[in-house]
Amino acid sequence: MLRIAVTGKPGVGKSTVVSGVVQKLDLKACGVRAAEIRVDGERQGFSIEDIDTGRKGILSHIKCTGPKLGKYHVNIGDLDGIGAEAIRAASGCDLVVIDEVGPMELRSENFIRAVEEILDSDRPILAVLHRSSKHPLAQRIRDEFEVLTVDENNRDCLPDRIAARFQQC
Structure with a gap:
């Protein structure tokens, strides 16, 4: 069972790499994806989407209520109801x-349990991993997955490389 996590600096293209992999594969991919919410070029927060159903919500936003992380408030309701x-x-x-196991997502015990349950399964997994999280779940992923660092030099070729690996399984 193949399990790959991508990590790297904020904004380097981790989620873009994962989306590229999914587009290239002739496999049914399910799970969760996050994307920036921008208004007039300014990042206001992040959306969360169920890849299978297309159901979308707010992961975090500057105008939400919920646990504060930097300038954003994490929307636990959508994180649990859509993400987990x-x-x-x-x-x-x-x-x-x-997409992703990072500080925002790790604010939800329900999300953490859902990820732990899928890690205990035999499913192939492609994840985005926050580069410096010390959370036990992030550490478990580092220990159990092949971890690839995305940077400006490899982000364009990584989707093909990763997709080829999953295609072989």
Whole structure:
């Protein structure tokens, strides 16, 4: 069972790499993806989407309520209701995608449990991992996954390389 995590500096293209991998594969990918919410070129927060159903919500926003992380407030309701549920529902898919395991997502015990449950399964997983989190779940992923660092030099070729690896399984 292949498990790959990508990590790197903020804004380097980790989520873009993961999206590129999913687009290249002829596999049913399920799980969760995050994206920036921008207004007039300014990042206001992050959305969260169930890859399988297309259901979207707010992961964090400068105008939300919830636990504060930097200038953002984490929306635990959508993180649990969309994020954790998408990961739990992904157990029947060919590839589980988790974008991302980072400080915002780790504010939710429900999300943490959902990720731990899928890690205990036999499913192939492609994840985005925060580069410096010391959380036990992040450490478990570092220990159990092949971890690739995304940078400006490799971000364009990584989707093909990673997709080829999953295609072989």
